[in-house]
Amino acid sequence: MATVCFTNAKLLIDGAELSVSLNELGIEHGAEMLDETTFGYDTRINKGCLKTAAITGGGFARFGPGLFEETVFSRVGVNDTVFVVFPDGINEGGGPKGYAMLGVIETFTMGGSVGVLLPLSFDVQSRGLGRP
Amino acid sequence: MALVRAVPLKDFLETPLDETDVGDAFSTEFPQSGQRLYAALHITDASTGRVFISSVQAASSSGFSPLTTEAQFALSSEAGSTWHVVGDPSTDRQWRRFAWTISTGAGSTEGEWSGLNWIGFR
Numbered sequence: 001m002a003t004v005c006f007t008n009a010k011l012l013i014d015g016a017e018l019s020v021s022l023n024e025l026g027i028e029h030g031a032e033m034l035d036e037t038t039f040g041y042d043t044r045i046n047k048g049c050l051k052t053a054a055i056t057g058g059g060f061a062r063f064g065p066g067l068f069e070e071t072v073f074s075r076v077g078v079n080d081t082v083f084v085v086f087p088d089g090i091n092e093g094g095g096p097k098g099y100a101m102l103g104v105i106e107t108f109t110m111g112g113s114v115g116v117l118l119p120l121s122f123d124v125q126s127r128g129l130g131r132p
Numbered sequence: 133m134a135l136v137r138a139v140p141l142k143d144f145l146e147t148p149l150d151e152t153d154v155g156d157a158f159s160t161e162f163p164q165s166g167q168r169l170y171a172a173l174h175i176t177d178a179s180t181g182r183v184f185i186s187s188v189q190a191a192s193s194s195g196f197s198p199l200t201t202e203a204q205f206a207l208s209s210e211a212g213s214t215w216h217v218v219g220d221p222s223t224d225r226q227w228r229r230f231a232w233t234i235s236t237g238a239g240s241t242e243g244e245w246s247g248l249n250w251i252g253f254r
Contacts, residue, residue: 012174015211053134082213090143093158098138126134132219
């Protein structure tokens with residue numbers, strides 16, 4: 001499959017689609033490493049354990065009900081907010097697939113130098129995928 | 133698990149839904165034994181006065197006869213989202229689609245909904 005020119009990312013937070021306000025978006029998925037090295041090895045032996053995930057994004061602040069500022073500000077610290085990120089548009093039944101999680105907004109950051117378009121950025125930490 | 137890869141079943145963000153129907157059927161992967169189905173509905177714009185009920189349907193053939201309702205959503209009159217986890221999705225059904233009914237409320241026959249439905253297995 002061809003490489004992707006990163007121009008059509010989509011982000012939904014609950015009932016808000018925010019891509020029109022964003023100019024950067026990222027998702028990080030990892031596993032915590034545990035050290036199970038014992039004598040006899042000459043290399044650090046790592047074991048993957050708990051998974052982690054985070055979403056970061058930023059753009060230009062837009063004010064009003066359901067818009068970027070209100071959507072993020074009102075959900076800071078709200079557990080089990082629904083997030084889904086699509087790196088290259090939304091394609092029914094096909095790919096690239098999106099990435100979804102239940103999460104909680106950790107930070108809401110706004111402000112910059114005089115004369116710029118008011119920037120707004122946020123960080124999200126995962127709360128996993130829930131249980132049946 | 134922290135993340136699930138999401139496959140959109142119905143994108144109605146730009147083309148709202150205003151009458152009962154079903155979406156296109158897609159041949160998704162067969163869930164492996166032990167995997168869960170995750171599904172969510174995001175409603176970005178809703179109509180009051182009418183009731184919107186939707187679900188993810190699964191079947192072993194594209195004709196969806198018979199079919200199984202794997203996740204049902206009850207979002208109705210306001211924007212928001214809902215998340216479903218199905219602990220034992222059918223491992224012999226690979227066809228899935230989004231289905232919805234729009235019922236007329238008292239004195240109202242107008243209205244439309246915008247949003248997105250996706251599913252994923254992990």
